[in-house]
Amino acid sequence: MRDPMHNISAELPAAASLANSQDQVTYLRQRVADLEDRLQHETWTAEHTPPAPASPMPRNTSASTTTSAYESLIEHLTGFAFTIRVDPKYQTFQLEYLTGTLTTQICADLFSPELWQHALHPSDVARAMADLRQLLDGITLDSEYQVRDTHADYLHLRVVAIPEWDATRQRVQRVVGAVQDVTHARRLEASLRHAQRVLERRGQQRTVSVDQHNTELLDDVARRIHAEHALHQSQQWLQSVLQYAPALIFIKDLEGRYILANDRLAESHGLSPQQMVGRTDFDLFPTEIAESLREDDHNVVRQGVPLQFDEYVTDQLGNERIKVAIKFPLRNDQMQIYAIGGIVTDVTDRRQAEAQLSQMIGYDELTGLPNRTFLVGYLSALESNPKDSAQVILFIDVDNFKLINDSLGHSAGDQLLIGLARCLEQAAPPDALTARFSGDEFLMFLPDMPVADALSLARAVQQQLAKPIMLADQPVSAEVSIGIATLDSITRTPADLLRNANLALHQAKQRGRGQIVLYDEYLHRQALERWQVATELPQAILLNELELYYQPVIDLHSGLVVGFEALLRWLHPRRGLLSPRRFIPIAEESGLIIEVDQWVLQHAIQQTAAWLQARLLHPTFRVRVNISGRSLLRPDLIDVVVNMLTVYELPPSYLELEITETVAIDYTDNVVAQLAALRAQGIAVALDDFGTGYSSLSFLQRVPVDTLKIDSSFVRAIMQMRESTAIVESIITLAATLGMEVIAEGIETHDHALLLRGIGCAFGQGFWFSRAVPHTEATTMLGLRVLHTATPLPCCNA
Template sequence: MVSINEHRFCDLFHSAAIGIAYVGLTGQWLQVNQKICDLVGYTQQELLERTFQDITHPEDLDTDLEYMQRLLTLEIQTYSIEKRYIHKNGSYIWIYLTVVLVRSPRGEPEYFITVIKDISDRKQAQEKLKLLAYYDVLTGLPNRFKFLEYLHQCIESSNVNPNYLFSVVYLSLNQYQVIKYSLGHSQSDKLLIEMVRRCLSFLTPNQVLARVGENEFAILIRGESNFENVANLANRLRKQVMRSPFKLNSPFESFTLDIGIVNSTIGYNLPEDFLRAADTAMHYAKLQGRDSTIVFEKAMQQRAIERLQLENDLQQAIKSQQLYLSYQPIISLKTGLIAGFEALLRWRHPTKGTVLPTEFIPLAEETGLIVPITQWVLETASRQLSLWQKEFFNQSSLSISVNLSGIQLTQPNLLEFIDKLLLKVGLKGDNLKLEITESMLVDSTRQVSVILEQLQARNIQLSLDDFGTGYSCFSYLHSLPVDNLKIDRSFVNQIIGNQKKSGIVRAIITLARDLELKVIAEGVETRGQLDILRDLGCDYAQGYFFSKPLETKAVDTFLRNHLGKKAEGRRQKVTECRLG
């Protein structure tokens, strides 16, 4: 009977679906089954000439030996661990190992029995899940969660050693949304991958780059005691990343980076606070203009909270109709007649009173709220102009000017929306003027240019707003799809007694005449300014000299006073087009 049992055990040992082995007290293989040989790639004879230490991953060996020693001292009866074996070809295999110690009748240790299960597939699946959980699929960079882990380690090191310093640099790639919405995800992904490649080529292995948002990245800089060096590094990184155009299927190849920095001396204890502070500094950099770098200060956090409250208030303002339009008359300097109005957005806040666009439009653009807001402005202003045209005799030539954001230009349904709107309210294309900024044209993609050309094909005029204030390049104007140039009020205000400013205005008007463009001067407040503009050949003007921005009812009164009722059809000269 014993012989039969021994044969059965021998058959079970060699045919088992899991690895089974006898291992000597010093680690030599005494007997192994075929499953172990298949697992590690060695023959039985090759394994018997080796020890288990020979095929154990060096990082796992100490743990294995520690548990074996605890078995020998009777501290434990068995143990199970996950460890790695080294395959004959040099690769690693994950196994689940269970070990028991066999003792003699007198209690003396004789050998170990090990049961080995291949768990490589499970480990690979876990690694994939870990990658998905902690690394960005597109770029392969650590994601926000992994970056917070790195930050946590730095905070702990700093708590133990106050001399351990670190910084977080937060990067935001501008114009990314324009690429994504106009050219599609494939091109925006290509842009991000190339940006990451350039960043990694600049950074050292000790500097961790992570993708923490759609077009936002963070860098952890460890061990830098001079924080001025961190800001210098950030600015050098910007130059490195932006040193050459990005090769996209678009003429739009130049981008900008806004950078926020927070240093460990700020005194926060949570990694989320550090990342939030760097993000806040980055948003302050955006407000400074292109390619800015801002170092975080604690006072910024309170303003960030106020900004968040403003965002919530703005969402509520859209729902509860707190937004309204004022209209400023635009006067023809040649005929003295009212040519139209510019629709100016205002916000009647329940506690703060009137909030000007400069305070909430940048926020609306960042949050995407600018899209429904602009649609509302277009619809409200167009409908109102249609009512004025019907109420006042022979005023079908009146136009309404509306500011259009770059984000709105990238919306795929913009043309369809405008076509339906004009048809619904009964306006022609030449009754609508859309004001765009120079930066929108400088940064525009070919697709945006096509949209502007299609707007012009509908006789919708395009005005270049605040011309001369930031990105002006007179040489490219001839190729841009624009009809009007608007001279910024900062030039008009100093046109008297400032030869430089008046020279700029003269140059703009001369250039516009050569390019067959019309010129609109903003911020005209005195007769002296008006006379100079008229003498220079300016076509249109608006400002407090004629009228402040008016709400709808006040515009009705203004039109009755200066245009007359339908039957009268009076024409008023520019010197009379003033609100008393």
């Protein structure tokens, strides 16, 4: 066997027999031209050959590509090609190299220092072994070494090598490469450098060049090996995508014949990828569907851009499927369309889920009616496409729903809402939209109805809903309030229509149960004023435009001032002095009531502390402050109140918080805990407007209060109605039994005071004693200690 490290030029007789270096260069250029022609032919063939049906990539693809590269190297290079095969089991390496027509194999430990020390120049041993390790780690090699020949001379060899990974990409399984003898070129370069130095010493500057064609040729081959390796890797990736992508992938020619189909597409038709080739959509689908698909293909070709289509097809089981297809043109080097590619995704399940989600989002689960979300979208669509017809909204609220729900249970409440929904659907015209807006609020949108007919419909709805239905084995009638708004000069858009109907409903509920209110100019002005008040109130708090007035609470037996109720006023810069009725409801709706309550608490405590320091207060004196339901439910309420008392050094016994009977009923469980915590701090609690709500004896036993305040409506009626006197006497007796004090509100005459004192009421307040006055006049009252009530004082609304 010939020594592979022998002068390699001798192994290429065709090149070695040429007369000189210039002839070798000419010969090599001819061979390179042949190689380029061959590569162009292979490229043209690959571009014009239809792709094979989608199937796993053959394992020997890389090997055949590499063999082709070997042949090109052997035929055209002054050197040899080699392969290093790595055996992981025995940790040995098999070196296979080809020179001319010979193939030689060596099985050796390539990391043996003795091997390299024998073969290489000492200065190259360490670098060569390091390069080999990097090569086996997957890093491409392009380097030059001095190799010992049989005559103990050193040849300059350039080595280019590329690693190939195994299928798992965890290790390098082999290395392919080429070697070129560049000794002659290096010796010429050395001679030229020596000559140049001689010329420079003689003062002559010359430029000398060396034909580096062999080196450039090796660079070109190395680039081709890189390109073929990358192409092979890309093909593997493409095969993986075709095989595992969760989509149907295909390529058709311009006649509609499939020239590629992945496994999923073929399986959807009960075929293999090979069987799909050559078929058309007319072979796979009914004619109507196939023609539609074909038209989609034509549109892609005509427009020359990717297009997306919804396709409705029938599967093998006869079920209709919805598919989204993205189709795109494929172009050759001349930018001519020669095929159509497509990626198809089955979206049937997703569309069904979207429809179910839309149903869930846009419809009320309990009643099945459209909900608020659907309604807002519906009205928005109307706003973008306005109509000239009369549009009306009925906004419907169940007045007694909370009572029914609390008394008979949530299940009965749900059944009531379902029954109301069915009743409204039956009463509504065919073109109406009936929706559940929220809770116990319903809405009926009438796209073409005069307002007079809408009023008649509202009355009919009230009458229909008033008919008893059986809930929890009991007959129950629903009482409803209705607000109505119609498109006019004030209400111009569907959004205005909804808002104004809601405002009309709000007004209806303020008037009492079972009311119908039509939104009009008066309500419009009222709404504007409410908006202005809501906008100006925060600034009023900051600018101290709020002021406390104090109405005295009198001991009906001694005339002693035993307390004040702190009542809020707003000294408005344009509207004058506003009573709380003008702005407290707006503060409650807007959420500002918490800030207002805190302002009142702070100033009432501060003023009472000043009176205490001035020694004007009786030991049983209390300042009484109204507090809203929102403030009562504040988690930090106790801390806020106790902190204020501490800051102003006012004992808790001088403060009493008043809550309304309605607030106590609406939030019973939470209220009980808060009131108990307040009383534990020594702060008294009063139940205001007692007798106007639905409280019972059991309710009073649960709610920890110190004082009952009899509503003024009973006090005003005691002189005319025997029943009112009996009610007041019952309240006084009940309070005494429960250990509570009683204060009668609204005492306007001397007779009222005498009668109340006669039936056992200890305390009272009202215009007979005094109107609510500023703190300066209240200070004067405390100085008098006892109010003389022989004649009534001027009065105003409290």
